[in-house]
Amino acid sequence: MIRRGLGLNALCGGRTLARNLSAVVMPPSNHSSKPYKGPDFEKVKKIKQDNLVPCLLTYYRKPLLIHEGKMQWLFDHEGKRYLDMFGGIVTVSVGHCHPKVNEAAISQMNQLWHTTNIYLHPKIHEYAEKLASKFPGDLKVFYFVNSGSEANDLALFMARAHTHNSEVVSLRNGYHGMSPYIMGITALSTWKYNVNTGGGIHHTMNPDVYRGPWGGSRCRDSPIQTTRECTCSPEACEASERYYEQLQDVFRYSLPSGHVGAFIAESIQGVGGTVQFPKGYLKKAYELVKSNGGVCIADEVQTGFGRTGEHFWGFEMHGVTPDIVTMAKGMGNGFPMAGVVTTPAIAQSLAAALHFNTFGGNPVASAVGKAVLEVIEEEGLQQNCEVVGTHLLKGLSQLRDEFGEVVGDVRGKGLMIGVELVADAQARTPIASSHFLDVWEDCKDMGVLLGRGGLHGNVLRIKPPMCITMADADFTIDVLRRAISNHLQKKRKNLS
Incomplete structure (x- = not known):
């Protein structure tokens, strides 16, 4: 797992990140998705373009084609597993296909x-x-x-x-x-x-x-x-x-x-x-x-x-x-x-x-x-929201302390959580959309799906199925830490 304690303060002058960030490890699941038998990815995109209204926007630069869900997990058409930390826009409460x-x-x-x-x-x-x-x-x-x-x-x-x-x-x-x-x-x-x-x-x-x-x-x-x-x-x-x-x-x-x-x-x-x-x-x-x-x-x-x-x-x-x-x-x-x-x-x-x-x-x-x-x-899911949610909030607040120039605010209660990303911590200037997308897309590629909100679209919305575990919360924190670190490395490289 990624070690805690690495942040923007590790970057100064011409120096690079002081620690090697190891690969994050997704918690196991005993569920495997069935083979996808629907129209192929390009066909789905064509149908969307021709037959669905344009206001139905999809997340991510490379959209996901989801075809199966089980509790806190979603599976795409290629069988890749994702931790759903947005719960179908705060809708899946007790778990996909409970x-x-x-x-x-x-x-x-x-x-x-x-x-x-x-x-x-x-x-x-x-x-x-x-x-x-x-x-x-x-x-x-x-x-x-x-x-x-x-x-x-x-x-x-x-x-x-x-x-x-x-x-x-x-x-x-x-x-x-x-x-x-x-x-x-x-x-x-x-x-x-x-x-x-x-x-x-x-x-x-x-x-x-x-x-x-x-x-x-x-x-x-x-x-x-x-x-x-x-x-x-x-x-x-x-x-x-x-x-x-x-x-x-x-x-x-x-x-x-x-x-x-x-x-x-x-x-x-x-x-x-x-x-x-x-x-x-x-x-x-x-x-x-x-x-x-x-x-x-x-x-x-x-x-x-x-x-x-x-x-x-x-x-x-x-x-x-x-x-x-x-x-x-x-x-x-x-x-x-x-x-x-x-x-x-x-x-x-x-x-x-x-x-x-x-x-x-x-x-x-x-x-x-x-x-x-x-x-x-x-299943004691209200209590799970309080215990796991508080643990997740405290872990995210550590990210705010580590990456204070990017993570402006962490807030919420239970499993109703927001993380606001900024370009300037003192002025609370919203992070540029392209930079937000870098972090967001990176989290998706590492297997964590997060929502997006706020007037400026700079808030990560974390509202998962209420059945998530401590291991899921830790995985989310580790993935977000890695994504923010990747963003800072890219930003620093562009400035050098």
Whole structure:
């Protein structure tokens, strides 16, 4: 394995790296992929070019053709094995093709695929009852849909119908989906089109303690803090107060007489680059919203189902109880399913007219969702997220210390992790895209698949299946260390 302790500080003048970096060793797997029998690589590329919309971008300079998955592993058409540290965009929660989840789907498909909710069928009721046991308070009434965008779309509509207020506040840098109705509350310019996506939407300053004007080394609820200094105390986060004042200004100046329909926020921002809010911010924001007649929506599409480790839902780390919670992705371990949960009083707002989702809560989806919950419990995956995730975060923070001029920030909780790469540590200048791609591609070639996020596309997103092991975490750290070292060697060679 690669030895720790090598970083940019080993480079000075005309000197080269002081240590020879040995080959990284991938943890073993007892699964071998079946021979690939689909269209060849070039044919697949041609079909994509001719028959799929161009916005469906693929990762990497040389794209992967994946044809099989097993737990935390993916296999390409040539049989090469990869450690999936992105989980199908934070979607594969309990492992690719988990046997219990597969069996639940197959068994239900052999009995009843679909009937919709015009008839009673047992699976949706069994699932709703089990899922309700995971929520606090009056969050007991579910509406099942098919994707996170649909869930957030419905949550926003439900909030407006209940409060009779159309004004909605979301955070800059937040991502909530791509449906035309919900695209307006997504506040990342790279995900927005030049079309009207709805009125009554206001974006407040993102409380980012790494990139924002306030915050530092005492502000996050995380094993790893940013290296920025701050004057916050354990009892009071000054950065939280400053960002909260910005939210108050939105209420003062932008909302009609202070009234608001809804406030929506992720518990940890996902697509935006795994951004964590300062301690206490979300609690104060919720109080402000509720005091002005609004409801609070927690977007748990990426942070739910135990991924953050300490809690089953991300909002619990903030000490708040939302009025509406949206969920998707890990809910079905890759099966297309999503949902909204709310209180009986808010749910009643949809009874004013007919509202129906053809596939939401169908028998197969409900069987899959129930099996996912059972696997999380039986295999202790929430606890695994906390233990392995903390170990991984601490290892990545060592990389930040070793390669401080490239690794600007490490953040997250459980297995919801981001590593921000920079060109200038002091100015926090995002690393050039070509240099990011060098590191990213190198990790892929060594067998580790990582996500990419942040407004500037400079954050490595690490959100693997929740079944990964300590050995997988160490392998990821070693591969990333090697990739960064290779990048620095190349950079130094170009400068000499």
